[in-house]
Amino acid sequence: MTILAVNNVAKRFGKLAAVKGITLEIPEGQIRALIGPNGSGKTTMFHLISGFLRPTSGDIRFQGHSIKGKRPHQIAKRGLVRTFQLTSIYREMTVRENVTMGHHIHAGRRARPRPTLEKLPRFEAVEESTGWILDFMGLSDEAETTARLLPAGMQRVLSIATALAVRPTLLMLDEPLAGLNPTEKSDVAQKIASLRDHGITILLVEHDVRSVLSVCELITVIDFGEKIAEGTADEVTSNPAVIEAYLGKQSRHDA
């Protein structure tokens, strides 16, 4: 069953067309990567889906309902939650406080059961849920550390943990592996795979193709605001259009 359907979405900034009619369908339970060179429009796509930007045209449906024009917090309440690449933690709060804050929409009232595949355990109290998430994400030892003091890899894990506290059915991760060392990369990749195993659909944006190959089931490649390829890792890496986009960009960078 399709959890997210992006239908011919376009975004213009004045004269500049950042996204030119992209269509995406993501089935429930998949890990999907959205890749493309810098400036290809993938971050804009993320903003459009999560409500931080409003599409100029086209439609976005989440679990069958249109979310076009909805505010980001309304979209998050429906179970579509995103992270930001660099700024996805409250730097001056402790790790525990970060994850507790993630429970915002659930705190203060009884949890509403949502029809979902998500198989995370359910809790009566925010404290228990926070404790479980910290445990699950391997952050228990650092629970009382101020977030800005964590190493980069841990901060990335924390941002995912905070997003998890919202109880997403679709989790969108903005370059979750960028800037991490190889050990951290494999650690975060493993966490992402394990979230999928708990029934959470994952859509991630990456710049670097190699780092996502191992985690993703299906990869969508965009360039100049258009979808240029879609397929498994092997299919995509052997696709001449993709190679051209990356190499072409590469040589443009060098120039």
Next chain:
Amino acid sequence: MQIVANIVFLSTFYVSFAVGLALVFGVMRTINFAHGEFYMLGGYSLWLLFGLLSGTMPDGATFIIALVVAAGVVGTLGILVQLSIFHRLREQPFSIFMATLGLSYVLQVVVVKAIGPMGQSVPAVFPGFVFFEGMILPIQRLVVFGFTVVMMGGLYLFLMHTDLGRAVRATAQNRTGAMLQGISMNHIALTTMFVGSALAALSGVLMGSVLIISPFMGGEALWRAFIIIIVGGIGSLSGAVVAAFLFGIIDTLMTTFGAGKFAPMVDAMIMLLVLSFLPSGLLGARE
């Protein structure tokens, strides 16, 4: 037709006052709250020089000397403010705002203590009127208008056709980019503060020749300048000019038709409307 003349006079005043503020804001990304007091000092320069030099030379020459002296003195003051406040508090725009707000009180108090709180005025340097197409045009106003145009022309030439001016514009548009191209931030900041402050002082001399000069004239002009640069688009000089004319038209029309008391409210409402629909102003860059 008289209305058109009044619109032009009021708008050029708004332009001459607001452009310096917009220039400083565009480059430094912070507000010099003492801009109004710099303008006030310009007015007092004219008054003082008139007191000192009257009788020794023609009034027109005194007027020119006042322009040069005010621009030099207040421009230097701007450099001092840059070195003592802006540079030391960089990256903290709010602190700069507070520090320059404090400075504006200091300047007001100094003038009140040295000269007195009462308003002063100087005799018309260029007395008389011109009657043209049914309009009554005070020559003094025409001279002020002429000097403002020259001043803006000079600023335009400086920004468009000198290396330093181009560097200032590059910095206003893109700080990081300008730094990458090897433009020295300190140098640009000093230039900007000198030019911005001198513009305030020139505006003060020009307006001092037609208005009452008082220690509080700066504060009264400042909030409207804020509205002008917000509506024009913060940091955009052409936006400030457009907005100055917009408010020049609105305020003149409202005064002419007896609704002058609604002018501050209407101006503020226009600002709030612009912010509602175009948060970056009419011609401002998206941040």
Next chain:
Amino acid sequence: MISRSANAQANRIFLRACIGTAVVLPLLVALPHALTIYWQSVLVLFTINAVLLIGYRLITTMGGWSFAHISTAGLGAYTTAILTTIETPWSFWATFILGALIAGAFALLISYPVLRTRHYYFFLSTFAAGEALRQCYVQFSGITGGTYGISFIPRPEPILGLDFATSTGFYYIALALAVLVGLALYRFDLSRLGRTIKAVAANEELSESIGINTWALRTLPFVMGSVVAGAGGVLYGNFNGAINPLDFGTVLMFKLVAAAIVGGVTTFFGPLLGLLYLTALEEIFRDWAQWVPLFWGVSVVAVILLSEGGLEMVAIRLGRRARRWWAGRANRPPDGERTGSGR
């Protein structure tokens, strides 16, 4: 889901604050009887400023430093001044509530445009909006008295046998308002909502993305703080007996912002420390009144340049040292008190 422990902890801290207030309150009630008439009026003005400042700090928790606060307070003052001096005058107590609500309504009206701006844009746009409001006090002279303002504002009519005509009597209104608003907003500050507002200030994008309605949580403190400003403004105008547009100009605004900077806004009591300091400066240099804003300005710049976090951080450090000293005297193991300073 529910959150038990955080709420319980907030209640504990709040209870401690209530007990502390109850202990100090008799002193505050007795205080005016030990003062001369001059110092009584200083005390009343200090208390009213404290109310304005408590409201102001609430606004700063959402991350924006408004410059329209005092003009907004002016709405409260003018409401009372106008309605209690017309031919069929209103009761002070009715205008008190109305004045606070009008100030809140004004804040709500301008909130949409001004809250679209951030940082310096925010204080620029609030400054312009506030000055325009103040210009309205000047321009609509038919009802506001123009630059001369309104005088002969009657003091509140007595209730329950309490007379408010004297400074001491009036002080009790101001004190009651300060204590009630102070405790209410202190509890709000500790609440989950209060903490969420600060989270929005710390990272708006992240907050929005985890389902927090950031727009609402920026508007709420702005409007609530303005209601408090309106209430403080009512008292301010009424105590002075006469108001004019200059009363609500940049000098008082500057004093509040300076108090917030000098004291710091991380803690609830920080701005009040700052206000105490600025008021002390003002009284020490009473004979050089025109230079006082200069001393304030210098203090602000000094705090910005020299110390991080203002007087509240100094107080916290001193308090910690005193507690350690106390713990040492009681022969406790010395590492028992270390936890507060770590991390």
